[in-house]
Amino acid sequence: MKKQKTYGYELVMDLYECDLEVISSRKKLQEFVDTLCKLIKMKKFGKTLIPYFGNNAAYTKGFSLVQLIETSSITGHFSELWKTAYINVFSCLPYDQALAKKFTREFFKAKRMKARFLVR
Template structure:
């Protein structure tokens, strides 16, 4: 039995390549590769939608990928290239693998990592 019930990784990515984070195709490929590299199992296809078009400061793509052990979610800001990505899973995963995939797909200038272990 695992020491914790769940693992929650919160990534605040500053200054990603705006061409990449505004591409639905690039986001789709990122999600597929991330799921593979952290050894998770996707449940169906990811949901990727463009939101907040009424406010240019926050408009961008949001995504949800359900995985058999929970979910991967994110919001990518069109204007400044910031990305906010969360992974929650009851199966552990490698933080460095996640950061590497983000670097490869979105090339952020900086990634702030917050890692939480969850136990009720």
């Protein structure tokens, strides 16, 4: 059996104590996606989806975002109650994960962040 090559790279970020004004603003979330794609040199595929939902439980209420990119996707889920953000950047092409982490933490003004990088 032939050894499988790397399919892609996924950066999983959990951000805590984020700025509520940022995570609760559709305009700011769009700015985040647009800027991140430019920084890590990813080409967006289609429009960004940024629905507000999750009203059945206080901790799930907030925005989510999905941005397809030509090599995969960027997703995010935001809890206004907990002031948290959960961001995934998955791409079949390599990208600067350190730059993505730094920008994401600074953009959401997170006081703490846990990040994991997966080679898939």
